Amino acid sequence: MHEIVVLSGKGGTGKTSVSAAIATVASQEVVIADCDVDAANMHLLLHPENFKEQVFMSGKLAVVEDDLCIQCGKCVDICRFDAISQKPNTLNINSFDCEGCGYCTRICPTGAIKMKDRRSGLLFHAVTRLKQPMVHARLDAGADNSGKLVAKVKEDARMLAQNHQIPFILVDGAPGIGCPVASSLAGANIVLLVTEPTKSAIHDLKRLVVLIKRSRLKMMCLINKYDLDPELTMQLEDYLEKEQILIVGKLAFNHAVPRAMAAAKTIAEVSEAYRVRFENIWDKLKGVLTS
Amino acid sequence: MKIAFTSTGKDLEAQIDPRFGRTAFFVLLDTETTELEVIDNSAIQEEAHGAGTATAQLLFKLKPDVLITGNGPGETAAKVLKKSAIRIFVEAHQMSLRDALKHFENGDLREV
Amino acid sequence: MTDSQPNRIAVASGKGGTGKTLVSTHLAHTLSQSKDCVLVDLDVEEPNAHLFYEQANPTFEMPVFKQIPDWQSNICTRCGQCAEICAYHAVVQLGEMIMVLDELCHSCYACSELCPVEALPMKNHEIGSLSSLQHENLTIFTGKLRLGEEQAVPLIKKSIALSNQEIKDQTYIIYDSPPGTSCPVVAAVGNANLVLLITEPTPFGLNDLKIAIETMRQMDKPLAVILNRDGIGNDEVEQYCDVNNIPLIAKIPYNEDIARNYAQGKLSNEVPQMADAMKAVEEYIQKIQFHHA
Numbered sequence: 001m002h003e004i005v006v007l008s009g010k011g012g013t014g015k016t017s018v019s020a021a022i023a024t025v026a027s028q029e030v031v032i033a034d035c036d037v038d039a040a041n042m043h044l045l046l047h048p049e050n051f052k053e054q055v056f057m058s059g060k061l062a063v064v065e066d067d068l069c070i071q072c073g074k075c076v077d078i079c080r081f082d083a084i085s086q087k088p089n090t091l092n093i094n095s096f097d098c099e100g101c102g103y104c105t106r107i108c109p110t111g112a113i114k115m116k117d118r119r120s121g122l123l124f125h126a127v128t129r130l131k132q133p134m135v136h137a138r139l140d141a142g143a144d145n146s147g148k149l150v151a152k153v154k155e156d157a158r159m160l161a162q163n164h165q166i167p168f169i170l171v172d173g174a175p176g177i178g179c180p181v182a183s184s185l186a187g188a189n190i191v192l193l194v195t196e197p198t199k200s201a202i203h204d205l206k207r208l209v210v211l212i213k214r215s216r217l218k219m220m221c222l223i224n225k226y227d228l229d230p231e232l233t234m235q236l237e238d239y240l241e242k243e244q245i246l247i248v249g250k251l252a253f254n255h256a257v258p259r260a261m262a263a264a265k266t267i268a269e270v271s272e273a274y275r276v277r278f279e280n281i282w283d284k285l286k287g288v289l290t291s
Numbered sequence: 292m293k294i295a296f297t298s299t300g301k302d303l304e305a306q307i308d309p310r311f312g313r314t315a316f317f318v319l320l321d322t323e324t325t326e327l328e329v330i331d332n333s334a335i336q337e338e339a340h341g342a343g344t345a346t347a348q349l350l351f352k353l354k355p356d357v358l359i360t361g362n363g364p365g366e367t368a369a370k371v372l373k374k375s376a377i378r379i380f381v382e383a384h385q386m387s388l389r390d391a392l393k394h395f396e397n398g399d400l401r402e403v
Numbered sequence: 404m405t406d407s408q409p410n411r412i413a414v415a416s417g418k419g420g421t422g423k424t425l426v427s428t429h430l431a432h433t434l435s436q437s438k439d440c441v442l443v444d445l446d447v448e449e450p451n452a453h454l455f456y457e458q459a460n461p462t463f464e465m466p467v468f469k470q471i472p473d474w475q476s477n478i479c480t481r482c483g484q485c486a487e488i489c490a491y492h493a494v495v496q497l498g499e500m501i502m503v504l505d506e507l508c509h510s511c512y513a514c515s516e517l518c519p520v521e522a523l524p525m526k527n528h529e530i531g532s533l534s535s536l537q538h539e540n541l542t543i544f545t546g547k548l549r550l551g552e553e554q555a556v557p558l559i560k561k562s563i564a565l566s567n568q569e570i571k572d573q574t575y576i577i578y579d580s581p582p583g584t585s586c587p588v589v590a591a592v593g594n595a596n597l598v599l600l601i602t603e604p605t606p607f608g609l610n611d612l613k614i615a616i617e618t619m620r621q622m623d624k625p626l627a628v629i630l631n632r633d634g635i636g637n638d639e640v641e642q643y644c645d646v647n648n649i650p651l652i653a654k655i656p657y658n659e660d661i662a663r664n665y666a667q668g669k670l671s672n673e674v675p676q677m678a679d680a681m682k683a684v685e686e687y688i689q690k691i692q693f694h695h696a
Contacts, residue, residue: 001385010449011582012420016607038583039418039614044606059339060490080511096589096622100339101511102490117337141618145585148339151313175419175582176448179553187309187362198666200424200451207449210550214366229666253662258635261605341492341507348486348495366551367504374497 001161002289003154005188007173007181007212008195009204011039014224014251015194017261019172020045021268022192022285024130025278030170032134033157035150035184037121040136042172045266048126048134056137058120058148060100064091068112075104075113096142121149125156133160147183150174154187168289177204177211185215189289193221193245197232202239209243218288219245222281226250248281292322294395295355295377296388301329303389309361312343312368318388319355343368351375359383359391363403379403409441410693411576413595415619417611419582421601422631422655425665426684427579428455430599432672433681434688435541438574443566445591446581447531447546447558454668459538467531467546467565469557471508472515472523474501479522485514494523506553531558533565542573555587563594575688584618592619596693598626599652599684604636609643616649626650627687629680632657653683 006022008015020042023032034042062083069091076084076091083097084104095118105113120143126134135157137149157169171188174180185191191212195205212219221240226233233250240247251267260270268278297314299306308314313335319328332349335342347368350358355377363381364372372379380400383391394400414427424446431442431452444452472485472494479501486496493507494514505528515523530552536543546562548555559581570576580591592598598619602612612628619626628644633654644651655661656676664671671677 010420010451011418038585039607039611041418041607041610044610057337078512078516096586096593099509099511100490101509101513102488103511103513103517106488106513106517138614139585141584141614141621142589143585144339145583155310155313177550178448178548178555182365182553186365196666199454199668200449200665203451203454204449207550214551228662232666255635258605258632261607262637262639264606338492340490341504343492344495344504344507345492348492348497351495351497367506370504371495371497371502374500374502 001158001167001169002189003169003171003187004190004192004285004289005171005173005184006192006194007184007208008175008193009177009208010201011175013194013196013201015175016041016172017257017267018194018222018224019170020266021278022282023128023132023170024266024268025275025282026168026170027130028132029166030132030168031157031161031166032128032132033153033169033171034134034136035153035180036172036174037137037139037149037153037180038145038174040138043136045261045264046128046130046134047264048124048128048136050124050126052125054123055119056121056123056149056152057117059118059144060102060115061095061118062093062098062100062102062104062113063116064093065112065114066090068110070110072109074107074109078103078107120144123149123152123156125160133164133166135160145180147179150180150183151186177207181211185212185217188217190285191217191219192248192285193219194224195221195236196225197223197229197236199232202232202236206239209245220248220285220288221245222248223250225253227252248284249277292357293355294320294322294357294359294392295350295353296320296391297360298388302327303392304387307359307361307383307386307388307391309384311360311362311364312346314346317350317353319353320392344371347371350377359395359400409570409573409576410597410688411578411595412688413578413580413592413598414601415580415588415592415598415615416582416601417584417615418607421603421608423582423601424451424579425631426599426601426629427577428452429670429672429677429681430684431541431577432670433685434575435539439540439572441542441544441566441570441573441576442579443544443562443576444579445546445559445562446579447548447555447562448581450545450547452579453536453543453545455670456536456538456543457668459536459543462535462537464532464534466529467533467558467561468527469508469530469561470510470512470525471505471528472503473526474503475522475524478520480520482519485518485523488513488517506551510557533562535569544569555581556590559587559590584614588618589622592622592624595624597688597691598624600626600628601631602628602640603632604630604638604640606639608636609639612640627652629684630654650687652687653680655680
């Protein structure tokens with residue numbers, strides 16, 4: 001089983017659009033894992049039909065039992081997250097601020113505060129319109145994207161791949177360089193970077209590459225909207241060459257792409273020419289993975 | 292020699308659990324007596340944070356000479372394990388514990 | 404609006420790359436033409452706003468710390484309570500040794516203050532930096548997470564607190580938030596009294612906008628929507644805002660000059676479409692009543 005993770009550092013460079021296009025040409029050779037749980041969008045293009053839905057719990061939340069609380073205020077004083085405030089005859093715990101450390105439960109003289117499991121989102125097992133198994137999730141508003149949900153999405157995708165004997169897992173990774181990205185990378189075999197010639201995107205890409213190099217993973221890169229700024233594209237190419245990251249393809253900005261998206265189609269479905277280009281990219285990725 | 296495997300099950304026929312921090316079980320094999328000991332680590336699934344370091348702390352207590360696993364411990368768990376003398380061998384994905392042991396004995400597993 | 408309280412405007416979006424930094428930098432530029440203005444870049448994993456102000460004068464850069472326990476082996480009785488207490492497994496007991504994993508620590512102080520012999524006093528640990536630039540009436544603060552640090556929230560909170568100390572009598576504070584709807588965003592928009600949500604006219608944009616609106620409503624934040632790259636997709640976002648009575652206050656058309664300037668780290672305030680959009684936002688901001696907590 002081989003795992004391809006698509007990452008970008010900066011959002012909006014086309015990571016999900018590219019992932020979905022690869023999914024289109026890879027067809028039933030892949031299981032899809034949407035690990036961008038904070039802004040999951042693959043489902044908008046791949047129209048999965050969910051056959052299993054699961055509530056996902058992660059972390060803890062302090063809850064007060066008013067009957068036991070004697071209003072001593074100790075918990076209010078010790079909470080470093082300012083999550084607890086005293087109200088007449090009750091305590092208010094702000095669930096957005098509580099980080100689940102449990103200090104309050106240990107300091108409370110009457111045992112009035114308990115730590116409860118916190119719901120953080122929903123996890124789905126599904127089949128896409130291209131008849132691929134897919135695992136995707138939705139983080140609740142303001143929930144802690146600790147990477148645990150990302151890890152769970154990947155774990156379930158591996159299980160589906162094993163059960164259906166599917167050789168590849170395609171992971172739409174999380175943006176940024178934080179914890180969810182580290183979870184997206186765990187157990188991966190290759191990283192496909194999607195970037196664009198803007199100062200912001202290049203700045204973020206460089207930070208991401210430093211992070212990925214630590215796990216010694218092989219990287220490839222796709223430059224999106226390369227015609228936006230030829231000079232920055234050249235800078236980008238020089239940088240990638242210096243880092244020995246192979247460029248698997250370059251895409252020009254094309255109004256047909258957002259229009260296709262609006263019609264829930266992937267880039268590979270825009271035209272035969274695009275399809276062929278993504279087939280080439282997919283072949284290159286497979287070639288590296290299976291060599 | 293005492294060998295610890297990250298395992299999905301409780302005997303040598305079980306598959307290696309590729310995960311370190313969130314491994315379901317540790318199976319400990321004493322190569323002299325061929326005795327097996329099984330440690331259930333499944334409660335770790337409920338932990339949102341620090342599964343790797345919690346599991347590393349557990350392994351530290353078990354004092355094996357060798358760990359055989361799949362992906363290898365993450366960065367923080369690796370920091371903890373560095374404080375021990377445990378030698379870590381990885382990439383035993385999709386092998387039974389028995390196969391992984393064979394690969395280890397033949398020197399086919401990568402040490403980190 | 405009270406005179407002493409600055410208006411705090413967070414610029415956020417459900418998904419990355421919709422134009423948060425584009426709007427933050429242009430809005431800051433527009434507002435600073437008449438009033439003193441502060442821009443705080445809280446996208447600490449990937450701060451980019453400063454790229455648009457290379458000509459501005461750096462005024463300071465300081466390290467940002469979080470507090471972590473510092474094990475005193477000579478005092479410690481090896482009772483192991485700290486390792487048992489830590490909800491994040493940032494403190495582990497390894498035989499005779501206590502080890503602190505600084506990247507996992509949330510600075511809750513539980514281990515430190517509950518240690519029976521005070522063997523875990525807290526100490527500073529550097530997690531990133533806060534730097535400042537000055538360009539005419541505009542002050543720009545940039546929070547930047549150190550590579551390998553995984554928690555953005557402590558740095559966001561510290562960046563807000565430290566920039567508050569530096570803020571004197573500016574009228575507007577703009578927070579360029581991290582993308583998404585999880586805890587870093589909650590931390591970033593926490594003390595804003597208006598949230599501007601940036602989106603684009605595509606199914607991705609609409610889907611992420613809906614989630615962002617839900618989050619802001621749960622936090623009880625007044626919000627308004629700005630549509631970026633208008634014209635590239637469909638009109639579902641407009642319809643959605645219309646049907647749900649959500650103020651859509653400005654549209655920035657897709658424009659190659661704006662895109663090219665952005666790519667090169669240049670502002671587009673001279674481009675008429677951008678100037679019009681920013682004027683609409685400025686008028687909206689001047690018109691509404693800000694509620695100060």
